[in-house]
Amino acid sequence: MAYTILDGHKTLLNFPRGAEGTWTLDSYRTRGGYSALEAVLREGRYTPAGLLDQVKKSGLRGRGGAGFPTGLKWSFLAKQRPAYLVCNADESEPGTFKDRVILEENPHQLVEGMILSLFALEAEHGYVYVRGEYVHPQKRLDAAIREAYEAGYLGEDVLGAGRAYHITLHSGAGAYICGEETGLINSLEGRKGQPRLKPPFPAVIGVFNKPTIVNNVETLASVCSIAEFGGEAYAQWRNESGKSTGTKLFSVSGHVERPGVYEVPMGYPFKRLLEEECGGMLNGMPLKALIVGGSSVPVVDAETAMKIDLDYESCAAHGTLLGSGGVIVMGEGTCMVRSLEVLLRFYHHESCGQCTPCREGTGWIHRIVRRVEAGQGTMVDLDELYRIADNMEGKTICTLADAAAWPAKSHLRVFRQEFERHVHEGRCPFGGRFPDPFHLGPQA
Amino acid sequence: MSEIKTVTLTIDGRQVTVPAGTSVLEASKVIGAEVPHFCYHPGLPVDGNCRMCIVEIDGARRPPVSCATSCADGMVVRTDTAAVKAIRASVMEFLLVNHPIDCPICDKAGECMLQDYYMQHDRKRSELRDEKVHKPRLVKFSDRIVFNGERCILCTRCVRFTENVTRTHELGIVNRGDRALVEVAGGGSLHNRYQDNVADICPVGALTKTDFRFKKRVWFLKHTDSICPGCSRGCNVVLDHDKNEVVRVMPRFRAEVNGHWMCDEGRDIHKRIGVDRLLAPRVKLPGREGGATPEEALEAVAEVLGEARKTPDRLAAIASSWGTNEEAFLFAKLFGETLRTPHMDVKSDSDEGYPEDDVLHTADHNPNRAGVVAQGVVPNDKKGGLGLAGILDACRRGDIQCLVVWGPGLSGHLPGGESELALVLSKVARVVYLGWKDDPVARLAHVALPTPAWAEKDGSYTNCDGIKSTSVRALDPPPGVRGEIEVLADLQARLKGRSYGRTFRELAAKTGAPLPPRRPAPALRQPSLYRHASGVARP
Ligand SMILES: Cc1cc2nc3c(=O)[nH]c(=O)nc-3n(C[C@H](O)[C@H](O)[C@H](O)COP(=O)(O)O)c2cc1C
Ligand code: SF4
Ligand code: SF4
Ligand code: SF4
Numbered sequence: 001m002a003y004t005i006l007d008g009h010k011t012l013l014n015f016p017r018g019a020e021g022t023w024t025l026d027s028y029r030t031r032g033g034y035s036a037l038e039a040v041l042r043e044g045r046y047t048p049a050g051l052l053d054q055v056k057k058s059g060l061r062g063r064g065g066a067g068f069p070t071g072l073k074w075s076f077l078a079k080q081r082p083a084y085l086v087c088n089a090d091e092s093e094p095g096t097f098k099d100r101v102i103l104e105e106n107p108h109q110l111v112e113g114m115i116l117s118l119f120a121l122e123a124e125h126g127y128v129y130v131r132g133e134y135v136h137p138q139k140r141l142d143a144a145i146r147e148a149y150e151a152g153y154l155g156e157d158v159l160g161a162g163r164a165y166h167i168t169l170h171s172g173a174g175a176y177i178c179g180e181e182t183g184l185i186n187s188l189e190g191r192k193g194q195p196r197l198k199p200p201f202p203a204v205i206g207v208f209n210k211p212t213i214v215n216n217v218e219t220l221a222s223v224c225s226i227a228e229f230g231g232e233a234y235a236q237w238r239n240e241s242g243k244s245t246g247t248k249l250f251s252v253s254g255h256v257e258r259p260g261v262y263e264v265p266m267g268y269p270f271k272r273l274l275e276e277e278c279g280g281m282l283n284g285m286p287l288k289a290l291i292v293g294g295s296s297v298p299v300v301d302a303e304t305a306m307k308i309d310l311d312y313e314s315c316a317a318h319g320t321l322l323g324s325g326g327v328i329v330m331g332e333g334t335c336m337v338r339s340l341e342v343l344l345r346f347y348h349h350e351s352c353g354q355c356t357p358c359r360e361g362t363g364w365i366h367r368i369v370r371r372v373e374a375g376q377g378t379m380v381d382l383d384e385l386y387r388i389a390d391n392m393e394g395k396t397i398c399t400l401a402d403a404a405a406w407p408a409k410s411h412l413r414v415f416r417q418e419f420e421r422h423v424h425e426g427r428c429p430f431g432g433r434f435p436d437p438f439h440l441g442p443q444a
Numbered sequence: 445m446s447e448i449k450t451v452t453l454t455i456d457g458r459q460v461t462v463p464a465g466t467s468v469l470e471a472s473k474v475i476g477a478e479v480p481h482f483c484y485h486p487g488l489p490v491d492g493n494c495r496m497c498i499v500e501i502d503g504a505r506r507p508p509v510s511c512a513t514s515c516a517d518g519m520v521v522r523t524d525t526a527a528v529k530a531i532r533a534s535v536m537e538f539l540l541v542n543h544p545i546d547c548p549i550c551d552k553a554g555e556c557m558l559q560d561y562y563m564q565h566d567r568k569r570s571e572l573r574d575e576k577v578h579k580p581r582l583v584k585f586s587d588r589i590v591f592n593g594e595r596c597i598l599c600t601r602c603v604r605f606t607e608n609v610t611r612t613h614e615l616g617i618v619n620r621g622d623r624a625l626v627e628v629a630g631g632g633s634l635h636n637r638y639q640d641n642v643a644d645i646c647p648v649g650a651l652t653k654t655d656f657r658f659k660k661r662v663w664f665l666k667h668t669d670s671i672c673p674g675c676s677r678g679c680n681v682v683l684d685h686d687k688n689e690v691v692r693v694m695p696r697f698r699a700e701v702n703g704h705w706m707c708d709e710g711r712d713i714h715k716r717i718g719v720d721r722l723l724a725p726r727v728k729l730p731g732r733e734g735g736a737t738p739e740e741a742l743e744a745v746a747e748v749l750g751e752a753r754k755t756p757d758r759l760a761a762i763a764s765s766w767g768t769n770e771e772a773f774l775f776a777k778l779f780g781e782t783l784r785t786p787h788m789d790v791k792s793d794s795d796e797g798y799p800e801d802d803v804l805h806t807a808d809h810n811p812n813r814a815g816v817v818a819q820g821v822v823p824n825d826k827k828g829g830l831g832l833a834g835i836l837d838a839c840r841r842g843d844i845q846c847l848v849v850w851g852p853g854l855s856g857h858l859p860g861g862e863s864e865l866a867l868v869l870s871k872v873a874r875v876v877y878l879g880w881k882d883d884p885v886a887r888l889a890h891v892a893l894p895t896p897a898w899a900e901k902d903g904s905y906t907n908c909d910g911i912k913s914t915s916v917r918a919l920d921p922p923p924g925v926r927g928e929i930e931v932l933a934d935l936q937a938r939l940k941g942r943s944y945g946r947t948f949r950e951l952a953a954k955t956g957a958p959l960p961p962r963r964p965a966p967a968l969r970q971p972s973l974y975r976h977a978s979g980v981a982r983p
Contacts (some may be wrong), residue, residue: 175620192617197512348622349621350621351621351622352620352621353598353617354493355494355495356493356495356496356535356538356539356597357534357538359538359622359624360538360539360622364538364541367574368574371573371574380571381573391534391537394506395495395498395531
């Protein structure tokens with residue numbers, strides 16, 4: 001089991017995978033669940049400021065994709081009250097399905113992490129915004145929240161400590177853009193889910209115009225380990241530079257023998273993840289390309305992939321990003337033009353449409369790539385594609401435009417020859433298909 | 445005195461000092477290097493969606509949008525670097541990729557921001573090989589407004605207008621990405637009274653006015669600063685006209701009067717100009733019956749008034765609340781000073797139009813009641829002067845021998861309307877009417893003199909808040925029709941009163957009218973660049 005390397009410590013997947021009932025309160029308690037919360041609230045292990053300090057010391061960085069230091073973000077929370085904590089469980093990026101495992105199999109750890117975070121932030125009320133399609137995870141989380149209320153971990157007087165904590169589950173309605181924190185806030189308020197101009201940042205003006213901290217599921221669940229063992233203990237898993245700490249979930253899909261969600265320490269070599277946890281490439285086929293951090297990050301070729309360590313710094317050094325940890329593995333035989341077409345179809349569909357470059361650009365580059373894949377592109381198209389993607393980058397309200405531009409530019413840069421073959425041969429050399437590594441529905 | 449806090453920054457190497465909180469975009473206007481923009485409008489909350497106004501600011505991580513960035517002390521802004529220019533060109537390219545570019549059949553052509561900025565910032569040929577995105581093109585948002593989804597650049601100005609100005613919330617954007625579309629909520633139609641503003645602020649030809657569609661190319665329009673006489677708000681407007689006909693009424697920015705807006709009643713107000721006009725003088729005096737030349741009619745009035753001055757107590761003068769301050773000034777001098785009647789008052793000329801609301805429209809459908817009163821058209825209390833109701837009662841009793849009525853609408857002050865009016869006036873020996881409408885009084889009067897409509901003369905008006913605005917003559921009055929200033933000055937001369945001047949400019953010094961800037965001779969319009977069709981700097 002993947003998490004055995006962390007045995008003896010409370011981490012995220014601290015239960016035998018596939019076991020029944022791991023999502024119940026009883027099971028969570030047998031794994032030491034809620035002990036950190038009891039120590040904090042009953043025994044006064046930390047003051048709120050003390051716990052925040054531990055989170056800073058832990059070096060925990062946001063697991064939602066941007067990797068922003070969590071303790072630092074928390075310290076920006078404005079002083080007015082009420083303030084809110086929002087858990088971002090909108091996980092909708094192609095290739096990313098790690099939060100789902102926490103929601104489905106270990107929801108109590110998220111609940112405990114949220115209560116601890118509310119304590120550290122001196123806030124009372126937390127929201128969990130869950131992706132609309134996550135019907136099953138929502139049921140599990142809902143049940144866990146109810147159990148927590150019944151057991152007195154949530155309510156007006158939690159564990160007799162005289163503090164009130166509440167968590168409300170809110171279902172999304174199927175828009176990727178509601179995962180962007182300010183789009184999420186708009187949606188949570190009942191408005192159209194589209195990102196807000198920043199500044200002001202949510203930590204100053206967030207949900208219901210109140211100071212708000214938005215964190216990813218995995219980030220908040222990780223707070224349990226920090227409260228339990230201390231920030232320094234958490235930071236003992238670190239890469240060489242020490243700037244990536246703790247453990248991280250990776251959701252692996254594509255041409256591997258054992259796709260799934262794995263928890264490994266930061267700095268774990270991708271090669272090892274592929275060969276040990278995932279059991280190597282599917283049917284021993286050669287690796288062709290890797291998207292390491294979810295569909296938004298630049299793609300790399302096999303040679304680069306094998307040099308990557310799974311942490312922020314190594315990914316950046318190899319021209320990509322750790323992102324959300326959605327590892328997409330593509331074997332030989334995959335058409336990279338088609339790969340890009342599928343990705344761009346997604347961004348074209350999901351752009352909220354506020355900003356000119358994103359609204360018009362996502363559709364434009366998608367149409368060009370669709371034509372190239374169909375064998376009707378020209379060499380000029382390839383240059384145009386790169387130029388347009390480049391123009392989309394860095395000038396929009398949120399980073400969805402960049403998230404569409406990066407795969408486009410990297411696919412073209414790394415696999416340029418393949419695009420040219422489509423032009424010269426007037427057809428897709430791979431027969432318009434790839435060995436179905438992921439399935440994204442019918443052509444848009 | 446409370447000091448306004450200011451900040452000093454550098455834009456393109458030039459220092460500029462602005463009040464704290466000013467946006468970089470607004471500050472750029474101060475130095476005349478306005479940053480191009482589509483979605484920003486000074487009368488609406490900032491949205492920052494078009495991304496056209498991106499500038500470089502030293503120390504900023506990403507180049508920010510200048511509309512949403514507040515000026516700070518020591519800030520160094522660059523609006524003209526190669527990088528900024530490249531960003532503008534690329535935003536233009538994105539805006540045009542799915543735009544139908546049907547300028548030849550678009551009413552906005554000539555005053556379209558997209559067209560103007562294309563000439564300035566892009567000038568690239570189309571290289572598109574893919575089909576453009578198609579959207580609904582002829583959607584009736586209401587009887588007044590038609591929407592073309594393909595021309596729309598989704599700047600949300602119209603949406604923000606209905607959200608923040610009228611607060612009627614009819615418009616919203618449905619769907620995402622390049623399928624996004626402005627729609628009327630719930631499939632209804634626009635129902636606010638300020639609809640035409642959305643077509644004005646639409647930076648492109650996506651929203652057009654039913655009334656103006658396909659009527660006229662904007663570069664044929666002449667633009668004259670005027671006011672709207674529809675209510676006592678006195679919105680500052682521009683009359684867009686050609687061939688002596690007003691084709692369109694547009695709001696003119698005046699922070700303390702109407703801001704950027706005006707109501708739909710004001711948009712249609714020019715249509716009243718041609719209706720029920722009194723076009724020629726009428727004289728019904730013994731020995732003078734029948735048609736009369738303007739000169740003869742004026743002589744007849746002078747004769748009547750010369751007779752009336754012998755018994756000033758039995759002379760009464762009722763002024764128009766649509767009259768200008770300069771006219772009211774002469775009216776007060778003629779009747780109060782020269783003819784010495786104590787009985788003077790102002791009446792409502794009109795009670796037609798929208799009811800009062802909390803945006804602009806007031807309850808008084810007359811533009812200058814306050815100004816006419818301020819110029820001295822009031823009963824002389826010391827001499828037992830009668831007000832409007834008193835004058836009408838005195839007429840009824842036969843106590844008034846000569847009644848002068850300026851402007852239409854007197855019958856509206858009598859419960860019995862026109863039939864009562866006939867009865868009341870039958871008791872008055874001499875009735876004189878001055879006005880632009882063929883009013884019942886004009887038909888009953890012994891002498892009736894036509895005057896110009898407000899668009900046909902110069903003058904200032906004082907609105908409900910005491911603010912003066914000047915309206916410039918846009919149209920020629922009907923042949924032979926002379927303005928009130930001339931008529932009143934002429935009568936003053938004939939009746940040997942003091943001379944105060946015979947032109948608007950001479951009298952403006954006395955009424956404190958703001959003098960309009962003299963416009964350069966109208967030339968065929970160049971692509972308007974940053975200028976609005978009216979020649980006023982465009983928001
Ligand atoms: C288009 C877009 C989609 C996003 N979707 C998610 C998401 O589904 N889940 C998530 O946690 N963060 C998502 N993010 C990142 C959030 O905006 C935000 O950075 C994150 O929730 C912060 O939490 P963290 O600091 O714990 O990572 C998205 C960002 C963008 C631009
Ligand atoms: S970048 Fe795209 S998704 Fe993000 S706010 Fe702008 S239009 Fe919406
Ligand atoms: S209709 Fe005009 S004002 Fe409204 S969003 Fe479209 S372009 Fe902007
Ligand atoms: S509010 Fe009054 S003055 Fe303004 S446009 Fe309407 S009618 Fe005319």
